Amino acid sequence: MSQPMLLVIGSEPELMRRYMLEAAAAEHSVLLIDDQPPTWQLPYVVDFETTDLNDPARVIAAAESLARHWTIAGVLTFNEYLLVTTARVAEHLRLPGNTPTAVAAARDKATSRQLFAASDVPSAASTWVHSFDAAASAAERLGGYPVVLKPAAHAGSIGVVRVDSITDLPAAWNIASAGAAHQGPEGQGILLEEFLDGPEVSVETVTDRGVTTAVAITRKAVGFKPYFMEQAHLVIAGDPLLDDVAPVAAAALRAVGITHGVSHVEMKLTASGPRLIEVNARLGGDRIGQLVRHATGVDLAAAAADLAIGRTPDLTPTRTRSAAIGMIYPPADGTVTELALRPHPFDAHHLQELQWLCDVGDHVTLKPSPSTPNNIRAGFAIVVGDTATDVRRHLNSVLGRAQVKVRPTMISAA
Numbered sequence: 393m394s395q396p397m398l399l400v401i402g403s404e405p406e407l408m409r410r411y412m413l414e415a416a417a418a419e420h421s422v423l424l425i426d427d428q429p430p431t432w433q434l435p436y437v438v439d440f441e442t443t444d445l446n447d448p449a450r451v452i453a454a455a456e457s458l459a460r461h462w463t464i465a466g467v468l469t470f471n472e473y474l475l476v477t478t479a480r481v482a483e484h485l486r487l488p489g490n491t492p493t494a495v496a497a498a499r500d501k502a503t504s505r506q507l508f509a510a511s512d513v514p515s516a517a518s519t520w521v522h523s524f525d526a527a528a529s530a531a532e533r534l535g536g537y538p539v540v541l542k543p544a545a546h547a548g549s550i551g552v553v554r555v556d557s558i559t560d561l562p563a564a565w566n567i568a569s570a571g572a573a574h575q576g577p578e579g580q581g582i583l584l585e586e587f588l589d590g591p592e593v594s595v596e597t598v599t600d601r602g603v604t605t606a607v608a609i610t611r612k613a614v615g616f617k618p619y620f621m622e623q624a625h626l627v628i629a630g631d632p633l634l635d636d637v638a639p640v641a642a643a644a645l646r647a648v649g650i651t652h653g654v655s656h657v658e659m660k661l662t663a664s665g666p667r668l669i670e671v672n673a674r675l676g677g678d679r680i681g682q683l684v685r686h687a688t689g690v691d692l693a694a695a696a697a698d699l700a701i702g703r704t705p706d707l708t709p710t711r712t713r714s715a716a717i718g719m720i721y722p723p724a725d726g727t728v729t730e731l732a733l734r735p736h737p738f739d740a741h742h743l744q745e746l747q748w749l750c751d752v753g754d755h756v757t758l759k760p761s762p763s764t765p766n767n768i769r770a771g772f773a774i775v776v777g778d779t780a781t782d783v784r785r786h787l788n789s790v791l792g793r794a795q796v797k798v799r800p801t802m803i804s805a806a
Contacts, residue, residue, distance in 0.1 A: 396465030397438065398697055399423045399455060401481065402445055402474045406432050407747055411682055412470045412675065413437075415693035420701065423462060425454045438462075448477045455481045466700030470675055470693075472547040473576045475499060488702040490673060494649030498673045499578035502544050504648055505585075508668055511647035514640065515668040517586040520544065524565045528558060530584045538587040541568035545579025548677065551760070554587060554618040564618065567760050588660040588667050593633065594676055595641035595657045596684055598695050600704055602651040606638035607692065607707055608684045610676065616721075619760055624787065626716040627683040628780045629709065633661075640666045648673075654696040656680065679717050679774060686715035686744065686776045713776055714783040715744075718791045720771040722756040726798035731770070734793040742786040744774040746794070756798060770796045 398420040403409050410432065416422055417436035424433060424440040433440075439462065441454035451474075458464065467487050469478040475495045482489030497503045501518070508515040517534050521527040531539045541564050542552040551571015553564040568582045592612040598605045609631045613624040641657040648671050656676035658669040674696075675681050681692040689710030698705040722728070731748050748771040750756055756768045773790045777783040 395421060395463065396701065397421045397423050397458075397462045398701055399425065399458065399464050399467040399481070400437075401425045401451060401455075401467065401469040401478050402427075402471040403430075403433050404428075407749065408677060408679065409470055411679070412693040412696075415681075415691055416468065416697035419694060420697050423458050423464065425451060425458070445474060445477070448480055451477050452481055452484050455485060459485060466697075466702065468696055468700040470696070472499070472672060472674060472677075475673055476576075476578055488652060488700060490650055490652050494651070495673050496578045497648040498650060498671045499545050499576060501542065501583055501670055502579060504668075504671060505583075507647045507649075508644060511643065513643045513647050513668055514665060516540075516588050518583050519585075521582055521584045524562065527565060527582070527584050528561060531555070531558070531561070534584070534586055540585045540587050541565065542583050542585065543568060543572035543579070544581055544583050545576040546571055546574075547576075547672070549614075549620045549622060550574075551582075552620050553760075554620070556618065560618065567619075570761075588662055588669070590660045590662040592658065592660055592669070593637060594680070595634075595637050595659070596627075596676060596680065596692060597641055597645065597655045597657060598692070598699070598705060598707060599645055599650060599652055599655060600699060602646075604642040604645055604655075605707055606634055606641055607690050608688055609633050609637060610680050610683065616759055621721075621759075622678060622719060623721075624716055624718040625678055625680055625683060626714065626780060626783065627680070627687040628714045629687045629712040637661075637666050640668065644668050644671050653699050654692050678719075679772070682774065683715040683717060686774075687711060687713050713778055714780045715774065715776045716783045716787045717772055717774045718787045719769050720748075720773065720791060720794045720796060722758055722768070722770045722796050722798050724798055724800050725757045725759075726755070726800040728752050728754050728756055728770070728796065729799050730795060730797040732795040733790070734795065736789060736793060738786060739790070742775050742777055742782070743790055744776055746773045746790070747771055755801075756796075770794075 443450040443454040479492040505518040611626040656672040695705035775787040
């Protein structure tokens with residue numbers, strides 16, 4: 393047998409996961425289970441198996457196959473929808489990790505809400521609804537509008553919509569239903585929840601043997617009402633909000649049973665204090681791990697890899713900066729005709745990366761619809777600076793100079 397290896401399950405999409413795999417491979421020899429043979433992943437992996445990632449039994453069989461040739465010390469995924477499967481693999485191979493029950497509780501927002509309530513973790517009133525009529529009745533029982541509809545086990549705000557009146561409920565129900573049709577198997581149907589008013593943040597945490605450390609806060613900007621489409625994320629080293637939200641994040645993780653790994657805990661800062669939206673038992677998406685590293689020097693992807701093999705990660709901050717990512721959206725639904733960024737002399741000092749997520753000729757959508765419950769972003773930009781003020785200013789400059797032109801979709805007359 394060889395040196396201990398780290399098994400990673402799932403690695404796509406490249407633009408959001410390459411930095412994670414690269415960080416894992418920097419200190420560990422990596423094995424990969426994915427649904428396609430590796431291409432861009434090849435520099436980071438020693439061996440791989442391909443299988444249907446939607447079938448836990450096949451993933452376990454692929455892990456067993458790799459374990460016959462290599463000594464596997466830990467297993468890890470960065471994919472929300474593979475968390476339960478990964479926990480089952482860890483349990484099967486007797487490796488460090490959260491229990492499948494705890495991860496499933498985090499995945500299923502209905503179960504999470506129940507566990508939050510049982511542990512007195514401040515959250516939103518919530519009820520599962522199986523039909524439009526049930527949603528209308530539940531809204532009245534919760535005290536009236538506004539309310540929020542959301543799939544019970546999705547991610548990325550897919551199918552999540554605010555409802556301000558009974559008149560808005562039919563269209564919102566169609567959006568939430570479309571999202572729920574493609575959610576993960578850990579939750580079923582749609583939740584109707586109390587609307588929490590206030591700024592949204594996430595707490596980026598590391599939990600080692602049941603002890604949680606809050607590493608950073610991500611301040612979020614969302615828009616395109618009544619949807620909750622993420623427009624920007626900002627991480628500030630030494631954020632003064634950290635002391636207020638860290639205990640709530642740790643309590644939420646304890647409530648659902650998460651004792652291990654890097655987590656992304658979302659909450660609203662309401663007039664009555666921080667209140668939970670959800671627990672995600674994995675590294676935050678939208679390059680949040682990179683923002684934390686740019687701002688603080690703490691590498692959450694590397695920490696996740698260390699924890700997976702049972703090693704305590706180094707969480708010592710080495711930087712005091714700020715970093716942000718801004719999403720670039722198309723101006724309308726249609727076919728992309730041009731993508732460009734007008735240059736600026738300060739970009740060399742602040743703009744770390746600009747990536748387009750579509751090509752000329754691609755069809756893009758601005759807002760969710762029943763046929764496309766997840767909007768299609770045109771791109772994103774990552775900006776760093778010494779202060780939050782600097783970062784906000786330069787990010788706004790970049791986003792203002794990013795040009796996305798589309799040929800609008802023609803709607804035929806009835």
